Amino acid sequence: METRIRSIFLSACAACMALILSTSLVIAQDNSSDDQSDNDSQQKSVIQPDLKRRDINQASIDSENFEIGLFAGIISIEDFSSSAILGARAAYHITEDFFVEASYAQADAGETSFEILSGGAPFLTDEEREYSYYNVSVGYNLNGEVFLSENWVFNSATYFTIGAGSTEFGGDENFTVSIGAGYRLLLTDYFAVHVGLKDNIFNSEIIGEEKTTHNIEYGIGATVFF
Amino acid sequence: MASWSKFYALASLILALTASKTVFADDDLPEVQIEEQFIEMHTGPALGFPVFHVAAKGEWITVIKRRTNWFKVRTDKGKEGWVKLDDLRLTLSSEGEAVKVEDGSFDSFQQRDFEFGAYGGALEGVPSMSVFAGWVITENIATELSYSQALGDFSENRYALLSVTHTTFPEWKVSPYFRLGFGQLQTKPKANLVQSGEETRTSDLLAGSIGVRYYLAQNFVVRLEYQNLLALTDRDDNEELEEWKLGFAVFF
Known part of the structure; x- marks a missing residue:
């Protein structure tokens, strides 16, 4: 050089x-x-007119590697029916292919079939029924384009994430592995809408015996790059 | 009912962020001149997006913004597209110098100011997770703030640490480091044990670590670390904990 x-x-x-x-x-x-x-x-x-060119070596270029946004959807909490879930996500794009992502979401769990049928005492208090999780994931993008019409083209990416975190439910924090896939449609350079599907896997003893639970959520979201 | 108010706060923050996205006046944007025969412009910031335009030698292009190692540019004729870093490097500034930009290379890693990342590991055999943010003071010394959570079958441990890291050979791609820190540890028994009389305990914490970091690729560093924690309890014996963890860091 x-x-x-x-x-x-x-x-x-x-x-x-x-x-x-x-x-x-x-x-x-x-x-x-x-x-x-x-x-x-x-x-x-x-x-050769005397143009004043601003040089790149001095100028700071606006870099947009962070992405922040909200999502909403439905989560099926194993044994405790399905509930609405609302969350936030923040991502940092390391390369065009890889990103890291942190997310947090919360929902109110419903009742088990047993609680509904027996009409007896509930398993959990209202406070224990609050379901919330956080996780940190690594994601991989498959970049592409969508042609809504011949001249109406958007950039998009299908992405896969894998990560770990913690779920608070039933008064306990549980180590949680989450596997997800999503689709990001960039309406402008910095505004994107998402569709996502995620499985949150953790071991739970709420029903008595310890078992691995799969808590599958899906939803839509919107993010901005900055 | 869960408290949703924090999401309203975040939503308004995001709205503010969107609104504050200033469109730079063209005069403020840097311009570069194409020196090679041509430069390829892609429709998006990744190799997967097709080349839709080629700007010729001698043309001036305006650099609008950056995403990872891609630059959004505009030609004099108003065509907008994305150019990759390696191509932008081949352009010239108005003084005829080759264009220099931060590229996430090992050189720029050595000049980093901030780092953040996450670890996953095992604390006394139970899964643990940590997040950290660090400020690099000199090439050898950095301070770090970290927060960890370890989830066991009987209890949940959370601890926060403020520490100082010494990297002895910062010029090595695989480089050992040492860390000393202090903080607080909170131990909470599992819900099914609460009835047995156990309570949440908080104690001061000292930590010593030895680890190795590896500059893996663009902007990305991998760390492997062994940490020894000493919890200063108010019981007769202090508690010693061992933790192994593997993590990553990104830097600025």
Whole structure:
């Protein structure tokens, strides 16, 4: 790189020197061609106007690698029916393919079939029925384009995520692995809408025996890049 | 009923963020001149997006914004597209110099100011997760703030640490580091044990770590770490905990 800069610099210097030398020679040789050279310089200024270009080496370029937004959907909490879920996500795009993402969401769990049928005492208090999770995931994009019509084209990406976090439910925090897939449609350079599907897997003892529960959620979201 | 109010706050923050996205006046945007025979413009910021336009040698292009290693540019004729970093490097500034931009390379990693990332691991055999953010003071020394959660069968541990890291050989791609920190540990018994009389305990915490970091690729660093934690309990014996963890960091 350095040698390249140096060679460009040197050749620029050489060109300048040559130009100065040749002009002074021309002026020294023949004064009658003064008018001609004036014309030349005028023409030159027409061809190369003195534009002020702002250089990239000093300017800070607005980089948009962060993405933040909200999502809403339905989560099926194993044994506790389905509920509405509302969450927030923030992502940092490392390369065009990979990103890391943190998300947080909460829902109010419903009742088990047993609670409804028996009409007896509820398993959980209202507070314990609050379901919330956070997780940190790594994601991979498959970038593409969508043609809604011939001239109406949007950039998009199908992405897959895998991550870990914690789910608070039934008064306990549970280590949770989450696997997800989603689709991001970029309506503008910085505004995107999402459709996503995620499975939150954790071990639970709420029903008595310990078992692995799958809590599948899907939903839509919107994010902005900044 | 769960408290949804925090989402309203976040929603208004996002709206404010969207509204505050200033469109830079054209005069403020940097311009570069194409030096190679041509430069390819893609429809989006990734190789997967097709090339739809080619700008020729000598043309000036305006650089509008950046996403990862892609730059949105506009030609004099108003065509807008995305150019990759390697191509932008081949353009020249108005002084005829090759264009220089931050590229997430190992060199720029060594000049980083901030880092953040996450770990997954095992604390005394139970899964643990940590997030951290760090400020790099010199090439050897950095401070870090981290928050961890370990979820066991009987209890849940959370701890926060403020620490100082020393990287002895910052110029190595695979480089060992040492860390000392202090903070607080909170231990909460599982709900099914609460009835047995256990309560949430908080104790001061000292931590020492030894680890190795590896600059894997563009903007991405992997860390493997062993941490020894000493909880200063108010019982007769202090509690010693061991943690192994693997994580990643991104930097600015």
